[in-house]
Amino acid sequence: MPSRPRDDDPTLGELSEGEILRAILARTAQATHALIGPGDDAAVIAAPSGSVVATTDTLVHGPDFRLAWSSGYDLGWKAAAVNLADVAAMGARPTALLVALAVPRDLRLSFVERLADGFREACAALAPGCAVVGGDLTVSDVLTVAVTALGDLEGRAPVTRSGARIGDVVAVAGELGHAAQGLAVLFGRFREGDQPVPVDAAALAAGESAALAAQLRPSPPIGLGPFAATAGATAMMDISDGLALDARRMAAASEVTIALDSASLGEDPLRALAGGEDHALLATFPAGILPPGFRVIGAVAPRGEHDLLVDGAPADVSGWDPYRDWDSTSG
Amino acid sequence: MPSRPRDDDPTLGELSEGEILRAILARTAQATHALIGPGDDAAVIAAPSGSVVATTDTLVHGPDFRLAWSSGYDLGWKAAAVNLADVAAMGARPTALLVALAVPRDLRLSFVERLADGFREACAALAPGCAVVGGDLTVSDVLTVAVTALGDLEGRAPVTRSGARIGDVVAVAGELGHAAQGLAVLFGRFREGDQPVPVDAAALAAGESAALAAQLRPSPPIGLGPFAATAGATAMMDISDGLALDARRMAAASEVTIALDSASLGEDPLRALAGGEDHALLATFPAGILPPGFRVIGAVAPRGEHDLLVDGAPADVSGWDPYRDWDSTSG
Incomplete structure (x- = not known):
């Protein structure tokens, strides 16, 4: 390794892979379910139920986050949270994360260190x-964080999105529409032309701060996933693309119609229906069962002409995603 | 969804996520260990041993492959193979892959379909x-394939890289140096200036064709990993960065010195020592044990001044990686 200029916060291009990995691993080491952790060809994780729940989700700079708005810590936290939510939505307890990072050479070491902090603290x-039990580091012009989360069902049956039964109640745990509100604040207030600019925290109202946190560092109710499964949830999924779109998917998979009551959707029902990225848990339970942490928002009806009804009428609300038309040439 | 022009091979930007996923899943559906496969929040995979082996490895356009040289099929095959090798190197049998794709909008559907074919056929x-049991699809300017592979130990103890014992024989299964030879053919013969150009198969000698296949569609001896573990391997790893570098890593982790015999390394020992990406299996066995498929290349000695000796002398051979200085501005 040739000698090279170092400063207090070198770019990744100035460091060896080993140096970067040591900095990350020093921050992600935690007590874990791992029988063998980072450093070998693969990790070995306990799966006492005799099965393992596994999901993968990727955050790409541009479509999924902007460095002007998200810190390294935010990015690590969110990448962990969205994957943990998918494990929880099966009724499983998350046991391990594997993190594949593709990083530009000009990224600073401090950014990756804070990313590791975000993963650790979100877990x-x-x-x-x-905890993070393994990963991979490669070079790319586009910062990309691909995470795989594993979980254990602890003897429970997995809760799919296809098990909703006529007469069940429809319930949610977690926030609805806050992450979308946060994204609207970013797009509406913190751009100059098409370019994102850093958030001025002093310029935010209290509700805006909470909404931004929901967008940048979401806190889905992970622990309530296994709890709902134990309580008897018949179907469950996490709400990543908005309540309306995801409730439709559950209804279609279960071959039922889901009927929601807008009065149960908070002060802005349209935002609750359309806004994505909250990663709240949507679940159905047999009538009479409602675990603490969940609130009823509707009922499961026989399959009719529409997957989803809101206040008895077909709902024409699609998931809302201003990133969809991301164009790297315009920022 | 607005109507849009279609042709026989649309770009991904002309298709919805659902259309792309359906095309992929139609090609990756296989009989699997999955209790729940693609389509829910997460997959559920059998882990009868009560633990799961998990590893992740990413291929990024530029540093890891070039579209001028690799077809979609090649890319899917290689992304599967390199991850399967890491599972096998723990002594586990691969059970499932999760594939996170980040794709440019101008990529053709046929490319992704062939990528799915490559994953299926490599498995x-x-x-x-x-088989592929889950995945994720996002948009990126840089084509990126992040794979997680899971495996089951079938009751065996995992074989780490740190268990080599003094007096063990050092053995390999699989090719050494062929993938590097293939890369040298690509860099030496199929570039114009700095730009990669498509391979002209008619211009290749027989040995060159085999070397190219080893580089673009490697076939590591996956089944020999579990076999070696059953036979009593004390340490094992896959050779991804060249025999010399990876043998050093095994020696350091095991606190021994590994002594190799260059006469056992084929007709070009230097290429066998330095060339990466073969994903052969490097293993140590107690004296007197050598499973079919493995050949002896050295012995484990007490820890000395050097991690690695070749013919009794310190080996000054580093892993060879012409991609290391990849610069997207020069191609």
Whole structure:
């Protein structure tokens, strides 16, 4: 390795892969379910139920986040949270994350260190016992964070999105529409022309700060996933693309119609229906069962002409995604 | 969804996510260990041993492959193979792949379909019973394939890289140096200036064709990983960065010195020592044990001044990686 100029916060291009990995691993080491952790060809994770729940989700700079708005810590936290939510939505407890990072050479080491901090603290806060057990580091012009989350069902049957039964109640745990509100604040207030500019925290109202946090560092109710499964949830999924779109998917998979009551959707029902990225849990339970942390928002009806009814009428609300038309040439 | 012009091979930007996923899933559906496959929040995979082996490895356009040289089929095959090799190197049998694709909008559907074919056929050929059970699709300017592979130990203890013992024999299964030879053919013969150009198969000698196949569609001896573990391997790893570098890593982790015999390394020992990406299996066995498929290349000695000796002398051979200085501005 040739000698090279170093400063307090070198770029990744100035460091060896080993140096970068050591900096990351020093920050992600936690007590875990891993029987063998980072450093070998593969990790080995306990799967006492005799099965493993596995999901993968990727955040790409541009379509999924902007560096002007998200810190390294935010990015690590969110990449962990969205994957943990998918494990929880099966009724499983998250046990391990694998993180594949593709990083530009001009990224600073401090950014990656804070990314590792975000992963660690999201696991500790949302899914205690889960930790980063492995990963991969490559070079790319586009910062990309691909995460795989594993989980254990602890003897429970997995809760799919296809099990909703006529007469069940429809319930949610977690926020609805806050992440979309946060995204609207970013797009509406923190751009100059087409370019994102850093958030001025002093310029935010209290509700805006909470909405931004929901967008940048979401805190889905991970622990309520296994809890709902134990309580008898018949179907469950996490709401990533908006309640309306995801409730439709559950209804179609279950061959039922889901009927929602807008009065149960908070002060802005349209935002609750359309806004994505909250990663709240949508679940159905047999009538009479409602675990703490869940609130009823509707009922499961026999399959009719429409997948989804809101206040008895077909709902014409699609998931809302201002990133969809991301164009790298315009920022 | 607005109507749009279609042709026989649309770009991904002309298709919805659902259309692309249906095209992929139609090609990756295989009999699998999955209790729940694609289509829910997460997959559920059998883990009868009560633990799961998990590893992730990413291929990024530029540093890891060039579209001028690799077809979609090649890319899917290689992305599967390199991850399967990491599972096998723990002594586990691969059970499932999760594939996170980040794709440019101008990529053609046929490319992604052939990518799916490559994943399916690599699993069928190298690790029967393993299949793609889940994934993720996002947009990126840089084509990126992040794969997670899972495996089951079938009751065996995992074989780490740190278990080599003094007196063990050092053995390999699989090719050494062929993938590097293939890369040298690509860099030496199929560029114009700095730009890669498509391979002219008619211009290749027989040995060159085999070397190119080893580089573009490697076939590591996946089945020999579990076999070596059953036979009593004390340490094992896959050779991704060249025999010399990876043998050093095994020696350091095991706190021994590995002594290789260059006469056992084929007709070009230097290429065998330095060339990466073959994903052969490097293993140590107690003296007197050598499973079919492995050949002895050295012995484990007490830890000395050097991690690695070749013919009794310190080996000054580093892994060879012409991609390391990839610069997207020069191609």
